[in-house]
Amino acid sequence: MSPVADYDVVVVGAGPGGAESARTAAAAGLRTLVVEEHPAVGIPSHCTGKLSFHAFEEFDVPRSLAHTAVSAAALYSPGGAVVRVRRPTVDSYAVDRIAFDQWVARRAQEAGAELVTGVRVTEAARVNGTVMVRGARAGRSFEARARVLIDAEGSAPRLLGMLGLAIPRRHALGLQYQMRGVRGVEQDTPEMFFGADVAPGFFAWLMPVGGDTCRIGLAVDPRRTARPPVWYLERLLVRHPAMRGRMAGAVIERKVGGRIPLLTGRAPASADGVLVVGDAAGMVKATSGGGIYYAMTAGGIAGRAAGRYVGGDRTATDAYEHEWRSRIGREVAFTAFGRRAINRMTDRELDAIMRAIAESPRLLAAIAGAGDTQFQSRLFGPLLRGLSVTAVRRPALAPLVLKALMSGMFAQM
Numbered sequence: 001m002s003p004v005a006d007y008d009v010v011v012v013g014a015g016p017g018g019a020e021s022a023r024t025a026a027a028a029g030l031r032t033l034v035v036e037e038h039p040a041v042g043i044p045s046h047c048t049g050k051l052s053f054h055a056f057e058e059f060d061v062p063r064s065l066a067h068t069a070v071s072a073a074a075l076y077s078p079g080g081a082v083v084r085v086r087r088p089t090v091d092s093y094a095v096d097r098i099a100f101d102q103w104v105a106r107r108a109q110e111a112g113a114e115l116v117t118g119v120r121v122t123e124a125a126r127v128n129g130t131v132m133v134r135g136a137r138a139g140r141s142f143e144a145r146a147r148v149l150i151d152a153e154g155s156a157p158r159l160l161g162m163l164g165l166a167i168p169r170r171h172a173l174g175l176q177y178q179m180r181g182v183r184g185v186e187q188d189t190p191e192m193f194f195g196a197d198v199a200p201g202f203f204a205w206l207m208p209v210g211g212d213t214c215r216i217g218l219a220v221d222p223r224r225t226a227r228p229p230v231w232y233l234e235r236l237l238v239r240h241p242a243m244r245g246r247m248a249g250a251v252i253e254r255k256v257g258g259r260i261p262l263l264t265g266r267a268p269a270s271a272d273g274v275l276v277v278g279d280a281a282g283m284v285k286a287t288s289g290g291g292i293y294y295a296m297t298a299g300g301i302a303g304r305a306a307g308r309y310v311g312g313d314r315t316a317t318d319a320y321e322h323e324w325r326s327r328i329g330r331e332v333a334f335t336a337f338g339r340r341a342i343n344r345m346t347d348r349e350l351d352a353i354m355r356a357i358a359e360s361p362r363l364l365a366a367i368a369g370a371g372d373t374q375f376q377s378r379l380f381g382p383l384l385r386g387l388s389v390t391a392v393r394r395p396a397l398a399p400l401v402l403k404a405l406m407s408g409m410f411a412q413m
């Protein structure tokens with residue numbers, strides 16, 4: 001006889017992916033438990049908090065959680081060209097990530113999910129048609145069983161291997177300072193800095209979060225440098241031409257670090273009775289590292305799939321895989337394409353492409369018109385067409401565009 005499960009669904013991790021999974025599952029009437037290792041949800045935060053307007057619309061996120069609204073961007077090429085783009089409408093907001101995570105978790109609880117904090121799940125196994133999780137809380141052992149496990153552990157999942165799923169192994173290492181007293185900040189304009197000297201394998205950023213306070217950070221690909229992110233971040237602040245004159249008197253209020261899954265979104269995110277959401281499944285934009293919206297989107301799909309599975313539909317886990325890929329898989333794949341293309345460029349080549357964009361009103365208009373940082377694949381056609389037209393006047397550009405395309409499609413990183 002099968003043992004009786006304590007819950008229909010156990011969710012490991014109360015980040016946005018886990019909490020949205022739990023909210024959806026509980027709203028579907030499932031007995032839902034969320035287990036979070038930290039004593040308080042959202043703390044510590046390891047994030048810049050840039051969140052697309054799509055998330056605000058789809059998940060009814062209150063505007064009060066936003067510090068600033070973003071409708072423009074300034075991208076600094078390795079050689080100093082600046083691509084300035086402005087959209088007619090808001091693209092995204094910078095949120096208070098701690099308050100945001102707590103809001104998502106509260107919604108899950110309001111829908112009926114039970115939240116247990118301070119428990120790190122260290123073991124998961126299938127036992128006679130249920131999934132058992134085990135951990136410890138204040139020195140005492142903790143155990144729960146459920147029909148479905150939703151793994152939302154974030155970028156360092158420990159349980160996947162125990163459940164026969166692939167563990168993501170590639171990560172960029174991120175570090176960010178929240179700094180007060182930064183000069184020359186435009187509230188609606190985050191800045192991005194590119195170059196092998198600046199942030200090998202990724203990029204650096206400055207995100208305004210109100211007044212003269214900014215989140216300044218970067219991530220590096222450890223396969224491309226042996227130096228830690230702190231080396232690059234300290235250097236960015238004192239040496240980058242677009243940064244150094246603005247830092248006199250600025251103070252660091254907070255330092256956060258974290259891992260960003262890199263090019264790992266192709267592995268299966270489900271097995272019988274197990275659904276994986278968010279960073280744990282590599283559901284991030286490989287170009288920018290953003291993953292909150294995808295984690296929540298997949299969380300909603302997972303919560304509903306869990307309901308079908310508990311109702312006896314054994315194909316629900318496969319259907320989850322299919323559904324998350326049809327909603328956001330294209331973006332995960334396209335941004336991986338973009339990351340491979342960018343990473344194969346030398347600084348000189350990337351500089352030439354960014355300079356061509358910066359100097360072309362047609363290309364800037366294409367980006368402003370089609371650019372949506374949440375759905376970057378929509379930019380591909382207009383950008384490629386614009387670059388092809390520009391390459392007629394600047395023949396040196398053609399081989400670079402071709403190289404970017406080939407690298408995006410075929411490069412092994």
Ligand SMILES: Cc1cc2nc3c(=O)[nH]c(=O)nc-3n(C[C@H](O)[C@H](O)[C@H](O)COP(=O)(O)OP(=O)(O)OC[C@H]3O[C@@H](n4cnc5c(N)ncnc54)[C@H](O)[C@@H]3O)c2cc1C
Pocket residue numbers: 012013014015016017018035036037038042046047048049050051119120121122152153154155156157158174175176217256257258259260277278279280284289290291292293295
């Ligand atoms: C420096 C940096 C900046 C970023 N900036 C942005 C940004 O601006 N915009 C954006 O969209 N994304 C950003 N991201 C990525 C974003 O943080 C993640 O994509 C997002 O948090 C993924 O949500 P998640 O629910 O999958 O995982 P997480 O938010 O990481 O949540 C996982 C939760 O599970 C808990 N947990 C893990 N293992 C266990 C366990 N075994 N037992 C119990 N609990 C466990 C963790 O403590 C955590 O609370 C950034 C990442 C970094 C590192």
